[in-house]
Amino acid sequence: MTDSVEIAKQILSLKGKSSEEDIKLLAKAYNMARYAHENFYRDSGDPFIVHPVEVCKILAQMNVDVQTLAAALLHDAVEDSEGKVRIEDVEKEFGNQIARIVDGVTKVSKLNAPVGTSDSKLKLETIQKMLFAMAEDIRVIFVKLADRLHNMRTIEFVKDEQKKIYKAKETLEIYAPIAHKMGIYSIKWELEDLSFKVLNRSEYNRIKALVAEKKKEREQRIKEYVEILQKALFENEIEAQVEGRFKHYYGIWQKLKEKGKNFNEIYDLFGIRAIVNDIPTCYNVLGIVHSIWKPLPGRIKDYIAAPKSNGYRSLHTTVITSYGEPLEIQIRDREMHAEAEYGLIAHWIYKDGINVKAMQKWVNQLLEWRKELTKDLSGLEEFKKELQMDEVFVFTPKGEVKHLPVGATPIDFAYSIHTDIGHKFSGAKVNGKLVPINYQLRNGDLVEILVGKIARPSLDWLKYAKSPRTKAKIRKYFREQLQTELIDRGIDVLRRISKQLSKSIEEIMESNVIQKYLQSQGISEDEFYSRVAEGTITYGELINLLNPLVDKSITKSEEKKQKPSSPSSVIEVAGLKNIEIHMAKCCGPVPGDEIIGVIGKRGLTIHSINCPNVKHVEADRIFEARWNGDPQSKYETTLRVTIRDKADIGKLVQLLENKGITVLKVLFASSKRTYSIVLLSLVVSNLKQLDEAKKSLESVENIISVERGRPS
Known part of the structure; x- marks a missing residue:
């Protein structure tokens, strides 16, 4: 027991304040954790209990509440004790609050974020569960971030190289961005550097060596700047803590990569920071700084008047020093500084217990992200972009601040106000002047x-939108516009299958297999019909799903007959998901052809890029498209055959069938005295197979010509 009390005192000494009750609680939590992890060891060879203690110390240095510290000691007790400790045991001994945090961390720990996989459904499900666990109690993520930080500090002991790489990627792509979005920069920076070291050791060592080369020179220079500012503040009777700060290695590497510069061309590798007692003094110090060094125009940022969306507040200014180099200076008060280092955790420093208002804001934000992942954002990649984006702040005419991604345009601003405002966007004024839709906000x-009464979204807007949320809302609009038609088309597909099964559509939809599928996917019958129509559920998948109801002879006959693949499954239109896609009958594009999408009442129609029917189509109806199918995919296209004797058509069909090319139908377009024009509808894999079919037909006697597509 004495050992546990000493450990509790060590932890609380980092926090700076404690009571007898706090010591008793932590000692009790330590004893349960030690029991849970007895005879368990980490890859480093240390007893497992070392890990929760170190996690607890990380959080104690951030001055979190004692309940969070107790949960940190117990965070692996349920998952890594082989059943010795259950969540019910934690709740019985420590109450609901601590048990809730432990349970949340346990749930998040079990979710291996699907980094590097193409399974978008698994990605979405995983992140949704992760966000839900955090929303239960925001302190879950505090503990999880500290847990990940200690694991990354000791990752060199992990022997499995693939596991090491996976953990580093997951940290860089998921946990560091979440720390950034929550404003916990002290953890964010270290997570990035530790991941960088694992994923790109050679570049990490290169940056480290470059920094070390001029470290003494830079330290001397920054010491000089600090002394100049300290002297000026002292003369103006301002109490302040002035300190130098250096960019972390990953940040330097990103800047080198993004700017395309070499190391010697980057000047803002360090800066200084002044921490004062109150907000009025911040602005006073800004004036003093500008009296010492000349400010760079456009580089003064007031994040006190307009904080970042994660709550970050500070004054930033970039000045030119007597050495002719730019120097960034940050000015903030002590509470702002704590918030900048620890984000939401800082509320434990200045408030007794939880700041309910701040807590609720973040819970709502997490729930909003989860909702967006379910309905709007198209996948993990967009979620990661949403987390990582740098921001600009702009104002509404009423003075309300809006935070948008760097590079945002008026269309992003419109949708940030309200979805209906975005849908009716017809133009924008910035600082009183009309600007184009692609204007980048500053x-x-x-x-x-x-706004216009008859204005409506254009798919062209996706080219100008920067925010994933804006793009998601535009896509959602087009999906909903096409929803009625998609439902009708899906019902038609089911109707054809129902005839083969000698069952009604109602019987099929009420069957156990369909009802279980709807429940597992969390979708309605209408959504099911839509997915069938757009090809998200393919014909083959539908047959497999209905297998218990299907006569085997039907399945086999359908398998033998080659059918064209659903356009939605083999074509990608500028990232647009879940929208009805058709193949143009006029040109019948196949892989190998360059293609474009044209928006119309029926959805998107795919044409060959040189199709004469798209020459005069308005630019805002045209969208970039590309093939995205597998080698087994099949495509319907048309050959126009001019033949002297139409009685030879049977020979042509037989010739193509012998080469493995399915002829879906034959249509006589016209018949003259000396020749006939016949349209052959074929199913092929690519342009090469189509060319082979064309050459085979051209070699047949009585054939005058063979061309692509229907008559114009």
């Missing part, structure tokens, strides 16, 4: 959106 811009 910090401090005053933006007014013009």
Whole structure:
């Protein structure tokens, strides 16, 4: 027991304040954790109990509440004790609050984020569960971030190289961005550097060596700047803590990569920070800084008046020093500094217990992200972009601040106000002047959106939108516009199958197999019909799903007959998902052809890029498209055959069938005295197979010509 009390005192000494009750609680939590992990060891050879203690110390240095510290000691007790400790035991001994945090961390730990996989459904499910666990109690993520930080600090002991790489990727792609979005920069920076070291050791060592080369020179330079500012503040009777700060290795590497510069061309590798007692003094210090060094125009950022969306507050200014180099200076008060280092955790430093308002804001944000993943955002990649984006702040005409991604345009601003405002966007004024839709908003811009009664979204807007949320809302609009038609088309597919099964559509939809499928996917019958129509559920998948109801002879006959693949499954249109896609009958494009998409009432129609029917189509109806199918995919196209004797048509069909090319139908387009024009509808794999079919037909006697497509 004495050992546990000493451990509790060590932890609480890092926090800076404690009571007898706090010591007793942590000692009790340590004893349960030690029991849970007895005879368990880490890859480093240390007893497992070392890990929860170190996690607890990380959080104690951030001054979190004692319940979070107790949960940190117990965070692996349920998962890694082989059943010795259950969540019910934690709740019985420590109450609901601590048990809830432990349970949340346990759930998140079991979710291996699907980094590097193409299974988008698994990605979405995993992140949704992760966000849900965090939303139960925001302190779950505090513990999980500290847990991941200690694991990354000791990752060199992991022997499995693949596991090491996976953990580093997961950290860089998921946990570091979440720390960034929550404003916990002290953890974010270290997670990035530790991941960088694993994933790109050679570049990490290169940056480290470059920094070390001029470290003494830079330390001397920054010491000089600090002394100059300290002296000026002292003369103005301002109490302040002035310190130097250096960019972390991953940040330097990113800047080198993004700017395309070499190391010697980057000047903002270090800066200084002044921490004062209150907000008025921040602005006073800004004036003093500008009296010492000349400020760079456009580089003064007031995040006190307009905080970042994660709550970050500070004054930033970049000045030119007497050495002719730019120097960034940050000015903030002590509470702002704590928030900048620890984000939401800082509320434990200045408040007794939980700040309910701040907590609720983040819970709502997490729930919003989860909702967006379910309905709007198309996958993990967009979620990661949403987390990682740098921001600009702009103002509404009423002075409300809106935070948008760097590079955001008026269309992003319109949708950030309200979805209906976005849908009716017809133009924008920035600082009183009309601007084009592709204008990139800048910090401090005053933006007014013009709306039109008959205005409606254009797919062209996706080219100008920067925010994943904006793009998601535009895509959702088009999906909903086409929903009625998709449902009808899906019902038609089911109707054809129902005839083969000698069952009604109602019987099929009420069957156990369909009802279980709807429940497992969390979708309605209408959504099921839509997915069938757009090809998200393919014909083959539908047959497999209905297998218990299907006569085997039907399945076999369908398997033998080659059918064209669903366009939605083999074509990608500028990232647009879940929208009805048709193949143009006029040109019958196949892989190997360059293609474009044209928006119309029926959805998107795919044409060959040189199809004469798209020459005069308006630019805002045209969308970039590309093939995205597998080698087994089949495509319907048309050959126009001019033949002297139409009695030879049977020979042509037989010739193509012998080469493994399915002829779906034959249509006589016209018949003259000396020749006939016949349209052959074929199913092929690619342009090469189509060319082979064309050459085979051209070699037949009585054939005058063979061309692609229908008559124009």
